[in-house]
Amino acid sequence: MSLAELQNVKKYFGDVHAVDDVSLKINENEQISLIGPNGAGKTTLINIFAGTIKLNSGKIIFMGKDITHLPPYKRCELGLARSFQLPAIYPNLTVYDSVRASIISKLKKGKRFYSSVDLDDEVNKMTKEVLELFELYNKRDMLAIKLPHGDKKLLDVACAFALWPKLILLDEPTSGVSTIEKRKVMEKILSVSKEMGIKSFIIVEHDMDIVFSYSNRIIVMYEGKVLADGKPEKIKENAEVVRILLGKVK
Amino acid sequence: MFTLDAIIGILFNGIFYGSILFLIAAGLQLIFGVQRILNLACGSFYALGVYTGVTFIEFFMGIGLPHIYFIIALIIAGLILGFIGPIIERGILKPIYAREMEFQLLATFALVLIFEDVIRFVWGIYPKISKVSPVIYGELRIGATILPIYYIFVIVISLTIALFMGFMIKKTKLGKTLRAISDNREMSAALGVNVNKFYLLSFTIGTIMGTIGGSLMAPVTAAWLGLGVEIIVYAFAVVVIGGLGSMIGAFIGAMIVGVFKGLAIAIYPELEVLIIYAVVIAILIMKPSGLFGRIEE
Amino acid sequence: MKIDIIKEVSTIIPFKNTRFTSILIILFIIALIAPYVAPPFLTYILLTFFCYVPIVIGFNLLLGYTGLLSFGHGLFVAIGMYTSVYLMRNYGVTSIEIMLILAATLSALAGFGVGLLCIRYVRIFFAMLTLAFSMVFYSFLLKFYWLTGGDEGLGIYTRPALLGMKFDTLYIMDFLTKVYYYYVLAIMVILLIFMYRITTSHFGICLRAVKENPRKADESGLNVKKYRLYAFVISAIYTGIGGALLVQVTRHVVPAITYWTYSGEIVFMTLLGGFNYFTGPIIGAFVYIVLRDLIMSLTIYWRVILGVALLLIVIFVPGGLMGGAKSLSKLIIKKRESYEFS
Numbered sequence: 055m056s057l058a059e060l061q062n063v064k065k066y067f068g069d070v071h072a073v074d075d076v077s078l079k080i081n082e083n084e085q086i087s088l089i090g091p092n093g094a095g096k097t098t099l100i101n102i103f104a105g106t107i108k109l110n111s112g113k114i115i116f117m118g119k120d121i122t123h124l125p126p127y128k129r130c131e132l133g134l135a136r137s138f139q140l141p142a143i144y145p146n147l148t149v150y151d152s153v154r155a156s157i158i159s160k161l162k163k164g165k166r167f168y169s170s171v172d173l174d175d176e177v178n179k180m181t182k183e184v185l186e187l188f189e190l191y192n193k194r195d196m197l198a199i200k201l202p203h204g205d206k207k208l209l210d211v212a213c214a215f216a217l218w219p220k221l222i223l224l225d226e227p228t229s230g231v232s233t234i235e236k237r238k239v240m241e242k243i244l245s246v247s248k249e250m251g252i253k254s255f256i257i258v259e260h261d262m263d264i265v266f267s268y269s270n271r272i273i274v275m276y277e278g279k280v281l282a283d284g285k286p287e288k289i290k291e292n293a294e295v296v297r298i299l300l301g302k303v304k
Numbered sequence: 305m306f307t308l309d310a311i312i313g314i315l316f317n318g319i320f321y322g323s324i325l326f327l328i329a330a331g332l333q334l335i336f337g338v339q340r341i342l343n344l345a346c347g348s349f350y351a352l353g354v355y356t357g358v359t360f361i362e363f364f365m366g367i368g369l370p371h372i373y374f375i376i377a378l379i380i381a382g383l384i385l386g387f388i389g390p391i392i393e394r395g396i397l398k399p400i401y402a403r404e405m406e407f408q409l410l411a412t413f414a415l416v417l418i419f420e421d422v423i424r425f426v427w428g429i430y431p432k433i434s435k436v437s438p439v440i441y442g443e444l445r446i447g448a449t450i451l452p453i454y455y456i457f458v459i460v461i462s463l464t465i466a467l468f469m470g471f472m473i474k475k476t477k478l479g480k481t482l483r484a485i486s487d488n489r490e491m492s493a494a495l496g497v498n499v500n501k502f503y504l505l506s507f508t509i510g511t512i513m514g515t516i517g518g519s520l521m522a523p524v525t526a527a528w529l530g531l532g533v534e535i536i537v538y539a540f541a542v543v544v545i546g547g548l549g550s551m552i553g554a555f556i557g558a559m560i561v562g563v564f565k566g567l568a569i570a571i572y573p574e575l576e577v578l579i580i581y582a583v584v585i586a587i588l589i590m591k592p593s594g595l596f597g598r599i600e601e
Numbered sequence: 602m603k604i605d606i607i608k609e610v611s612t613i614i615p616f617k618n619t620r621f622t623s624i625l626i627i628l629f630i631i632a633l634i635a636p637y638v639a640p641p642f643l644t645y646i647l648l649t650f651f652c653y654v655p656i657v658i659g660f661n662l663l664l665g666y667t668g669l670l671s672f673g674h675g676l677f678v679a680i681g682m683y684t685s686v687y688l689m690r691n692y693g694v695t696s697i698e699i700m701l702i703l704a705a706t707l708s709a710l711a712g713f714g715v716g717l718l719c720i721r722y723v724r725i726f727f728a729m730l731t732l733a734f735s736m737v738f739y740s741f742l743l744k745f746y747w748l749t750g751g752d753e754g755l756g757i758y759t760r761p762a763l764l765g766m767k768f769d770t771l772y773i774m775d776f777l778t779k780v781y782y783y784y785v786l787a788i789m790v791i792l793l794i795f796m797y798r799i800t801t802s803h804f805g806i807c808l809r810a811v812k813e814n815p816r817k818a819d820e821s822g823l824n825v826k827k828y829r830l831y832a833f834v835i836s837a838i839y840t841g842i843g844g845a846l847l848v849q850v851t852r853h854v855v856p857a858i859t860y861w862t863y864s865g866e867i868v869f870m871t872l873l874g875g876f877n878y879f880t881g882p883i884i885g886a887f888v889y890i891v892l893r894d895l896i897m898s899l900t901i902y903w904r905v906i907l908g909v910a911l912l913l914i915v916i917f918v919p920g921g922l923m924g925g926a927k928s929l930s931k932l933i934i935k936k937r938e939s940y941e942f943s
Contacts, residue, residue, distance in 0.1 A: 105820075126820045127818075136820055142816065142820075144809070144810050144813035144814050146809075146813055147813055151806055155810035156821050158803045159821050160822070163803040165803075166802055167831075168799065169803060170612040170798065170801055171802055173608055174803070217821060396916070400916060403919060405724060406670050407919060409670070409672075410869070410872055413868070414908040414911035416865075417904040417905065418909065422905065540733075544729055574740070574744040575740070575744060577739065578740040585733050585734065588718075589718055
């Protein structure tokens with residue numbers, strides 16, 4: 055069964071066709087890499103998908119529901135979560151509380167006005183689990199804003215994972231991280247998602263080595279359109295993709 | 305319902321009051337546009353202007369200055385009072401430009417408290433009434449309506465300032481720089497604009513607009529302690545209706561508020577603030593950025 | 602079950618932090634004996650302060666925990682005050698509990714209505730819209746003088762019954778400082794406990810997430826507007842109750858409560874103490890009220906002194922008194938450590 059579907063999605067910024075008539079089907083158990091040169095419309099597509107920005111025309115279906123006009127928090131309730139390219143954090147919340155906010159949201163306990171969250175074993179157990187998986191547990195009392203850049207990115211991703219989504223959109227989770235660290239971060243994300251049972255995600259990524267070794271489907275975007283879509287081996291053989299992407303990179 | 309005379313009277317009074325309001329609101333807008341500070345003390349500048357205006361009139365009457373020059377004396381009073389602008393900007397606002405908007409608002413609130421007592425100290429607690437009335441320059445009669453010529457002078461002065469401000473902001477290099485700072489403070493600083501200097505300039509101009517607005521009002525209104533916090537209520541209404549940071553907005557907003565005020569006074573004086581703020585709420589709900597403003601995060 | 606109660610209590614009184622707990626206990630004892638050792642005017646000031654506690658902590662739920670600066674909270678104080686006065690004067694109600702309940706209900710309704718419109722905006726627009734609503738109410742109070750007493754306001758000349766008990770034979774000052782004092786103290790403590798639990802509840806965490814990064818909160822499944830609205834309503838209820846308690850002390854209510862400068866005073870108290878701390882606004886209110894009464898008795902130029910104090914705080918101690926105290930204690934600890942090492 056398909057998890058999500060984008061139908062003829064368009065987004066224009068003035069004359070710029072940031073996303074130009076994109077149609078996609080996303081199935082369960084797909085680890086998709088969304089690649090393409092700068093300005094290809096990858097982040098815009100993620101933003102449209104998550105509801106961060108509105109689209110000009112087209113339709114988005116998720117879990118069998120039309121979510122085109124739903125606000126982000128409702129999409130999230132259906133099981134769609136995301137992380138941001140520039141890490142989105144709660145600056146003056148501790149690492150622990152940042153993840154707890156996601157867990158409370160997931161458990162729909164946000165309307166408990168008079169129950170001590172410190173005494174809620176369910177919330178605290180899940181928070182500890184997520185933080186330990188991301189190796190952030192020993193930094194739990196630090197304010198998010200005081201974390202080093204790499205940990206901020208990881209915290210952003212951890213907050214998204216803490217929602218136990220059905221599909222997760224990761225916008226360049228390794229940007230700003232050194233090349234050696236990149237592999238580590240990706241492996242961490244993959245192992246955590248296995249551990250937590252989150253099977254489907256879309257990752258926007260630049261590093262070709264990472265792309266080809268960690269995903270089972272690749273979508274190549276170029277100038278707002280989907281240029282190619284398929285298994286990594288197929289993409290590697292596609293001459294046009296190689297010219298546009300690899301030609302520039304290598 | 306209304307006779308033509310009455311309508312002319314309401315409109316005329318409204319436009320006069322709007323002209324004064326424009327001066328104060330324009331000062332507020334300029335400072336907000338450039339420094340991103342909502343200056344609650346603009347009302348205090350106005351109050352200081354009124355008091356100083358009354359004192360100036362007394363002084364010049366004492367030395368026997370012909371009545372015809374009084375309006376010039378009032379403008380000079382406003383200009384001289386402008387000296388408080390740079391002092392406040394350098395001493396109080398400069399250290400807190402990087403602070404959250406809440407703190408900046410609080411700092412100007414502190415100024416309101418301080419100036420109220422400064423006035424109490426200098427002029428005492430009893431209201432002061434100027435020794436000349438707005439009819440010193442004669443009156444214009446249209447039917448049964450009596451229109452003081454002084455009002456027309458004020459409207460003309462205000463219009464001139466409005467046109468000059470509009471020209472300065474749209475056409476001159478200074479205006480372009482101010483707009484650039486307003487759009488992006490960091491970028492302007494990075495491009496070598498001496499942002500500090502322009503902050504000082506815009507705050508001083510903003511202050512002077514308020515003090516002149518006040519001094520021109522001296523022959524019309526009694527000077528009392530609550531003037532400063534009262535005028536804020538109207539100036540706020542003006543900027544919300546016109547849109548924060550917009551000069552055209554300040555002008556149109558001031559005229560709308562002025563005319564509504566004139567109307568309310570003619571029909572039912574107690575309804576004044578109620579009517580004006582009903583308009584404010586309606587605007588904020590339908591178009592939160594105001595008629596000419598842009599909304600920003 | 603027994604263990605659970607201890608656990609619940611320990612979320613309010615941190616027994617492990619012995620210093621903090623002992624400070625709490627000492628303060629409570631001082632508050633209890635104050636009417637019998639302090640001169641009446643001091644007790645009266647203390648009583649005024651107790652009434653302001655719900656107002657400032659309610660206000661700070663909005664500013665400190667939700668990130669919304671209201672410049673029109675005087676509106677809800679006035680609703681609490683006018684409700685009480687109206688009930689006493691026009692309906693002969695004596696039970697203060699009825700007044701408190703009705704004040705809370707009306708504040709909640711007003712908070713819901715005003716909040717629904719205001720929470721669509723943040724920062725300066727939110728501040729201006731709340732100010733606008735307060736000003737409308739102000740002119741409403743002025744205009745309908747046959748209902749509200751207009752500019753002069755309304756006085757109350759009877760005494761409320763506390764928990765059904767009447768105290769009509771006592772002198773008014775004795776009633777206020779010896780009886781009503783304890784009543785307000787009890788209500789204040791209950792409201793404090795409730796507020797503390799709210800800020801440390803599931804809701805409280807989500808509220809802070811909404812404050813820190815509304816976009817991320819939205820993408821994390823939190824309905825930002827709803828949280829802001831809840832906070833606004835709770836805040837209005839607290840402020841309204843505070844107003845209803847306060848009016849028994851002032852014995853008089855005037856429309857000036859809804860004027861923007863009065864709302865500014867509430868903001869002042871909160872920032873004075875530090876809005877990033879739960880106890881900040883409480884300390885701010887205490888210092889403000891004591892200072893104001895003290896300076897007012899010395900000079901008519903109390904505004905200039907308060908204004909300068911406010912400026913100094915804004916420029917030099919942005920964290921308020923609590924923030925200043927925290928960084929001072931850190932500094933001392935650091936110094937001590939450096940002595941130990943040297």
